Amino acid sequence: MIFTINILKEAIHMKNNISDSINTRSGIWGLNKIFPRFNNKGNKVTDPFWVIVNKEIADHIISWRFLILVSIIALTCIGSMYTALTNISNAVSNGNLDDSFLFLKLYTISDGTLPSYFVFIAFLGPLLGIGLGFDAINSEQNRGTIGRVLAQPIPRDYFINAKFTASLIVVSIMFFSLSLLVMGIGLISIGIPPTPEEFVRIIIFTIAGILYVGFWLNLSILFSIWFQQPATSALTSIAVWLFFSVFFSMLVNVVFKVLVPSGNISLAGEKLRLGILRFAPNQLFSDIxxxxxxxxxxxxxxxxxxxxxxxxxxxxxVGQSLMLIWPQLIGLVAMTVICFVLSYIVFMRKDMK
Amino acid sequence: MENNIIEITGLTKKYDSVPVVDNLNLNIKKGEIFGLLGPNGAGKSTAIRMMLGLTEPTSGTIKICGESSIHNPIKVKKQVGYLPEDVGFYNNLTGFENLMFTARLNQIPETEANTRVKQLMNITYLSAEANKKTGAYSKGMKQRLGLADVLIKKPKVIILDEPTIGLDPKGVKEFLNQITGLSKKEGITVLFSSHHLHQVQQVCDRIGLFVKGKLIAVGNIQSLSEKLFSESPVVIEAGIQYPNNNTKKANSESSKLTEIIKKLKGVTNVIPKDNNSFIECKKDLTPIIAKTIVENGFELVSLNKKEYGLDDIYYKYFEGGNTYEK
Incomplete structure (x- = not known):
């Protein structure tokens, strides 16, 4: 646990150094980029956007909320890793098609007692996104800090853009560390390195996970602008999440059962049913x-x-698999963008009191 | 005209076609301390937010330091320090870190920011608390930190929205002294909104009375009272003993007296209230009024001469009702 956090902190630190070196205006450009320590630190001027991003990342990492979310996710990862590692020998002997992709099995198999890693991510990812975003704007409003920040010479959209960027950076670092940690533990325990294709697949999976969390993050930021109380926006986000993960598919299936009597399932009807189901972001993510x-x-x-x-x-x-999920990937990105555009517009028009 | 650092013309803001700020025209000179005095809900904060480009006006123009707040808010915000009403800080950061954050947002180089923040914390007597989290700060300390926060960018104008709310009298005095000191020393223009007339009276060079979205009068206190009370600058309060066993008789006696006094030369209005009569006159008529009352057989109990202070200006215009209610 502490180890993970240390890694995250280290990563943030590196990130800061990189952004510092990019934004440094003095010194030799190339040298600065490679050796941040050559910066003339005293005259360093960082772009206000990255100032806010840095502060937000620091806030997230030291907050209790983030520690709790990280520990929940890390614990479930350890749990699913344990079941995966104890069952991996059984999984191979079945003579399955996926046997040549032993490493990917670490992320997918379970013995039925604990869900596998990717199911956990699909389930806890939204919680992470909501947890990082639900009080992004309204808590600043309630504390009276937003007026002070917006009175500084910065464009207004820096505030919301920086909030989103910071949370996304935190999520990315966390997901990449988790994925790579699972990979590392798997490497040590089963002793078989992943093939390049498996590696690429795991990286795509991680990026898709970040996109998925990004959607929930944006949705909760949108609610945090709409609702004055952080509790309301958190509850609304969780309600949307529950609706999509539990009730939506139920509802669609019930409606189709009424419309199409059993035994009469047509190809077109089934395609329509799946198409409607794919309005739910969790369906898109599970497809991916x-x-x-x-x-x-x-x-x-x-x-x-x-x-x-x-x-x-x-x-x-891998190329063909990617082609298969391309529409889903685009759909997920589009949903995220729509949420972000909505929150951007609402934020820019809102009177800051 | 070029002396005006803030120029506002025809500024109007409507919410659902209800004007909150109604055709505001205001010029503030460089180095001035200007007090915007008005009751709660008068539209002071809205006007101030429009000056900083935080809220878009329905119509009108605002120029601060020659830049338009509507079209170029970033350039304006470089020159203007703004302390919002009920200012907040990041509670998980120390006072020093909070100020450094503001300095970085203003793109002040790191070493310069460091010395400047330390210097400002010294000025606002916060050096001892610099490394405490702002969550542990008292209201007064937060307000002083807010002042330091405003001054980091070396502003030409500072705008303070109700800065003394929630401070104890000692805190208010210290805070106001700091503002006047700074304004005089560094030539900073200060716009200061409040509903506490005494505080405004203490520090401001000029005052604008702002009621229901309209600026009804501008000037220093003396000119304001001359302007607002040119009709009847003196009020005399006369207490009279009426026969108290008969209400009907007392009432008729009271109206009889009112009629008599009204006929006196120089008396503009008489308002009877209980056993007292408020007599508005153009000049000090105390001896004549006393004589009249006694000669007409009334029992004079007390006679009080009232002169107008800011209190009366305040009540006359803000409360909108009878000046003598209080």
Whole structure:
């Protein structure tokens, strides 16, 4: 736990150094970039945007909330790693198609007692995003700090942009460290290094996870601008999350059961049902993770007998898997962008009292 | 005209077509301490936020240091320090760190910022508390830290929105002294909003009375009272003993007296209230009034001459009702 946090702190420190060196106006440009210590520190002027980002990152890392979120996620990771490692020998002997991707199994297998790593991420990711964003703006308003910051000579959108950037940086660092830690532990315990393809798949999975958390982060920032009370915005975000993860698919299935009597399932109807289900961000994320972490997944929708006939059952190369999930990936990015644009507009028009 | 550091013309802000600030025209000279005096909800804070470009006006123009707050708020904010009402700090940071954050936002180089923050904490008597978290600061300390925060960018103008709210009398005095000292020493223009007339009276060179979105009068205290009370600068309060066993009779007696006094030369208005009569006159008529009352057979109990202070200006205009209610 402490180890993870230390790594994160180190990473932030490095990040700061990098941004410092980029923004330094004195000294030889190239040299500064490589050796931050050559900066003439006293005359250092950082762009106000990165000043806010640095402060926000520091705030997140020392906050109790972040420590609690990180510990929950780290603990579940350890749990899922443990089940994965104890069951990996059984998983291989089944003669499955994905056997050649032993390393990816670390992220996907479970013995039924504890969900696997990627299920945990899909479940706890939104909580992390909501936790980092739900009081982004309204708490500053309630504390009276926003007026003071906006009275400084900075463009108004720096504030919300910096908040988003800082949270996203924190999430990225955390997710990459977790993914790489799982990889490292797996490497030590099973002794088989990941193939380059597996490595690429894990990196794509991590990036997709960051995007997914980014969506929930933006949604909760939007609510934090709309609602005066942090508790209201947190509850609303959690309500949306619950709606999508529990009730949405239930609702869609019930409606389709009424409309389409059993035994009458048509290809078009099934495609429509899946299409509607994919309005939920968690459905998009689960599509992405399954096809990225299980190369044998060839399609995310129904296939006709004609389509399946004559195919050789083999795993897809990473490029093809990526192509399979491209629409989902774009959809997730689009949802995130829509949320951000909405919060941006609401924030810029809001009267800061 | 070029002496005016703040020029506001025709500034209007409407919320749902209800004007909060209504056609405000105001010029403030360089180095002046200007007090914007008004009751709660008069639109002072809205006007101030528009000056900083934090709220967009419905119409009108604002120029501070020659820059438009509407079109170029960043340039304005470089020159103007603003202490919001109920200022807040990041409680998990120390006072020093909070000020350094502001300095960095103003792109002040690190070493310069360091010395400047230390210097300002010295001026505001916060050096001993510099490394305490601001969560542990008292209200007065926070307000002084706010002043230091405003001064980091070396502003030409500082705007303080209700800076003395929640301070004890000693704190208010110290704070106001600091503001006047700074203004005189560094030639900083100060715009200061308040609903505490005594505080405004103490420090401001000029005062603007701001009521219901309108600036009804501008000037120093003397000219304000001359302007507002040119009709009747003196009020005499006469206490009279009426026969108290008969209310009806007392009432008729009271109105009879009112009629008699009204006929006196120089008396502009008489307002009876209980056993007292408030007599507004153009000059000091105390002896004549006393004589009249006694000669008409009334029992004079007390006679009080009242002169106008800012209190009366305040009540006359802010409360909107009878000047003598209080």
């Amino acid at each position: 993770t399954t096809s990225i972490l299980m190369p044998s997944v060839r399609s995310l929708g129904p296939l006709t007998m004609q389509q399946v006939q004559g195919t050789i059952p083999s795993p897809l190369p």
